[in-house]
Amino acid sequence: MPPVRIALIGTGGISGSHVRGIKAQGDKVQFVAAADVVPESLKKFQETHGVPKTYLDAEEMLAKERPQIVHICTPPHIHCKLSVAALKAGAWVLCEKPLCASLEELDAIQAAEKETGNKCASVFQWRYGSGGKHLQKLIREQAMGKLLLGVCHTLWYRGADYYAKEWRGKWKSELGGCSMGHGIHAMDFFLWQMGRWEEVDARIGTLDHNISVEDVSMAMVRFANGALGSIVNSVCSPRQETVIRFDFQKGTAEVKELYGYENKDWTFTGIERKDGEDPAVADWRNIGEDVRSTHGAQLAELLEDMAAKRTPRTSGEDARSTIEFLSSLYKSAATKRSVARGTIKPGDPFYAKVYGDLETRGK
Numbered sequence: 601m602p603p604v605r606i607a608l609i610g611t612g613g614i615s616g617s618h619v620r621g622i623k624a625q626g627d628k629v630q631f632v633a634a635a636d637v638v639p640e641s642l643k644k645f646q647e648t649h650g651v652p653k654t655y656l657d658a659e660e661m662l663a664k665e666r667p668q669i670v671h672i673c674t675p676p677h678i679h680c681k682l683s684v685a686a687l688k689a690g691a692w693v694l695c696e697k698p699l700c701a702s703l704e705e706l707d708a709i710q711a712a713e714k715e716t717g718n719k720c721a722s723v724f725q726w727r728y729g730s731g732g733k734h735l736q737k738l739i740r741e742q743a744m745g746k747l748l749l750g751v752c753h754t755l756w757y758r759g760a761d762y763y764a765k766e767w768r769g770k771w772k773s774e775l776g777g778c779s780m781g782h783g784i785h786a787m788d789f790f791l792w793q794m795g796r797w798e799e800v801d802a803r804i805g806t807l808d809h810n811i812s813v814e815d816v817s818m819a820m821v822r823f824a825n826g827a828l829g830s831i832v833n834s835v836c837s838p839r840q841e842t843v844i845r846f847d848f849q850k851g852t853a854e855v856k857e858l859y860g861y862e863n864k865d866w867t868f869t870g871i872e873r874k875d876g877e878d879p880a881v882a883d884w885r886n887i888g889e890d891v892r893s894t895h896g897a898q899l900a901e902l903l904e905d906m907a908a909k910r911t912p913r914t915s916g917e918d919a920r921s922t923i924e925f926l927s928s929l930y931k932s933a934a935t936k937r938s939v940a941r942g943t944i945k946p947g948d949p950f951y952a953k954v955y956g957d958l959e960t961r962g963k
């Protein structure tokens with residue numbers, strides 16, 4: 601098989617993680633070109649990573665290089681435009697989170713997927729570590745009993761230096777605050793594990809930053825399987841951690857880390873009993889080969905999906921579930937009422953923008 605030709609758009613902060621992921625695939629891939637609108641950023645990227653060609657215009661790069669996979673690492677407000685352009689230029693897309701600005705934009709991406717047969721996947725590296733896949737299998741097999749409740753906390757800290765970048769902290773360019781930009785990883789992972797979400801009741805606040813978007817959000821979620829979930833997202837938490845736990849009838853699974861996990865970050869606990877630990881707990885703990893939740897782990901699976909002409913796990917309905925959840929979280933915070941899945945339709949401000957009318961309404 602000739603190597604898969606890969607190009608990248610947006611050579612800023614996160615691009616290094618993508619390059620590490622690309623290099624980890626060895627001779628299965630060939631990194632052909634990168635594009636950025638800022639010449640200095642592009643030059644530094646080329647010097648650091650040795651990409652053969654660079655372009656100041658992404659669409660020119662797509663036309664001339666004809667890549668088979670395009671990594672999109674630009675600020676969020678142009679993800680949709682670039683994803684559609686890459687799909688139409690014949691590539692599969694691996695686009696940074698958030699994939700797009702709204703359900704309306706997601707419809708445009710999915711129409712382009714249908715038209716071209718190419719696929720667009722949202723970067724959600726948390727789904728691709730061994731611990732996450734192991735838990736998914738335990739849930740499918742009901743090994744720990746029925747899933748009853750879950751807790752998903754993204755407790756991070758971001759200071760004024762972080763918000764100095766002009767696209768951050770604004771509804772139009774960051775598309776949201778700590779829910780859309782930070783908690784999105786853990787929430788996508790949480791929703792994937794918990795099963796189909798049905799209803800969300802949320803509140804947001806801007807408690808301690810000079811920004812327009814929220815720096816704290818909280819949500820209660822009801823799932824179709826009857827489970828309940830509690831979510832907290834924050835960029836106001838000096839002792840930072842990401843904690844996601846799942847309580848089942850027979851035990852608790854928990855992952856505690858910051859930006860990514862390995863097997864050692866997982867704990868599995870059975871119900872305490874006098875005659876020693878339930879022997880099943882040892883099986884739950886047996887995660888198998890340790891795969892860290894990285895961009896490289898996601899790219900490896902994307903290459904397999906492409907070869908098998910399979911829809912990637914963070915495309916299609918799965919991508920919709922998370923974007924619709926965020927739209928519903930913001931709508932619930934704006935209206936101070938719970939929002940049921942499937943109720944945000946064309947004509948609703950939260951269909952046209954994930955953050956609806958929050959920019960003008962205030963919080």
Ligand SMILES: NC(=O)c1ccc[n+]([C@@H]2O[C@H](COP(=O)([O-])OP(=O)(O)OC[C@H]3O[C@@H](n4cnc5c(N)ncnc54)[C@H](O)[C@@H]3O)[C@@H](O)[C@H]2O)c1
Pocket residue numbers: 609610611612613614615635636637638641658673674675676678696697698723725765781
């Ligand atoms: N998956 C993760 O863990 C993770 C972590 C951090 C950031 N991100 C996401 O990655 C994306 C980029 O974040 P960042 O921190 O790297 O931002 P950044 O500002 O450091 O980099 C963005 C780059 O895109 C370039 N760019 C802007 N418009 C462009 C265009 N039209 N064509 C080509 N290049 C363009 C900018 O010049 C800049 O170099 C965001 O969506 C962010 O949410 C993901």
